[in-house]
Amino acid sequence: MHKEGLVLSEKKATIAVNKIEFLGIFIDETGIELQDHIVEKIHNFQDVLKDKKYLQSFLEVVNFEGIFLKDLVKYIKDFRPLLKETESSKWKWEEIHTQRVRELKKTCSNLPKLAIPQDGDELVVYIDANNYRWAAVLMKRQLQEKNLVDIQEGCSQNNKPKCGI
Template identity: 85%
Template sequence: MPINFRSKRGDVDAKLTHPKMQDKRKFGKVLLSFRQQGLIYSDSFYEESKEEIEPQGSNAGLKTMDISEESQLSLENVKRLIQRNFSENPLAWWDRNKIEATLKIKEECKYEYIRYKPIQMNMEDKRNMQMIIKEHINLGLIEPGISAYSSPEFLIKMESESKKFTALSTPQGQYIWNVLPMGLANAPQIFQRKMDNLFKDYFEFMFVYIDDILIASKNMKEHIKHLEIFSDACYKEGLVLSEKKATIAVNKIKFLGILIDEIGIELQEHIVEKIRNFPDILKDKKQLQSFLGVVNFAGIFIKDLAKYRKDFWPLLKETESTKWKWEEIHTQRVRELKQVCNNLPKLAIPQDEDELVVYYRGRAL
């Protein structure tokens, strides 16, 4: 269903998506996804799903930098300052940010309703669903409701008249979202725009990707100052931080599949493992797209990547009338990429005195 999303940041077109949970394993992944976003607290999840879904880029176990006693005291003061922004409820400080989302149905879809029946669940699934619903209600994220819309699908509050468009059906009844659900195809872009506007004056030392924030400093004294600026900005704008996901004052960090330290960056092992786990012979266009998607993620570490990818382009142009034709050259390229990814270099951070070469379309300028 095409819709229009309106906020104080402007209007954008969007589209509702409707993920389907087909079995218990997938349902467990959904539960775990909710947990990772800080929306539920229970530990009763499927362990097999947890191993697969939990980000292997977790920073648990990283040690705080060795610093002087004076800096340690300053750091503890900053940590206490940051703690005022901690909450696991996305609406905790809404009275300070007061950002609302308005959904408007496009005229050509005005009389089209999307309705889905509640998904079939066994008793264990139903108990977990009841747990999620109860905790979402307690957090104020959803409320019981009646709507002609019902789609199966958090961080921005919903305008009251728009809530009906976010209804979801469960075996326990129908509920509507009080916050912007991620079922909106471009909800991440909306939130990214909010974050960019909030931190636009600090991009010199702050890197923001949706709800992941990285603060980089040259030394501990500068880092403490940056943390103070960050904490004050969050408090002023009512931005909610998750204490269990926060990692403060370390000289090595895992960020979006990359391991970063003071020397440079390298790809995390679980990304390389995903590439190795693909078969040498890919069965269809969809599997090839998945393979190249992971390879492209590692692209900055692979010299002359285009040389390996060029033989795959004809396969990506396949249509319903074109037969999938996997050949020996494709198998060879997959094996070569796997071999290259087994020995990826660590990329150094450029220094002021380094000579830099700019490449455009494979040629040095």
């Protein structure tokens, strides 16, 4: 390989294995899953986070696990006002925040394994955009998924980018 210009680190390169560890995840022929020590990180946080810095640390872990979490926004939306804390608006942790932390801990204890696309799978790029950022994700089309025509009919012209059209 070296004569072809490819240089690999003996310590970091692994070739011809069935399972690899990469940035806190396991990847094998059956799918992609988080390593246990990553899942444990979320459980190391208290249910009541004492300040904005702890909340930011907590959300960093949640965001790392986010690709495995369906409807991530549902879990983190109640934390947004706390992140906008200023001198005039004091930190105010409420019961809803504690509930969300507990829900996230419970949900992250049973995260699904992500499937690896197979030959012949129909893949779809889902896009979301606003005035400040855009995001896209490649997903396998599900059989029960709405037809694109159905989505287009329910989406106004101004929201077409948000509908991925």
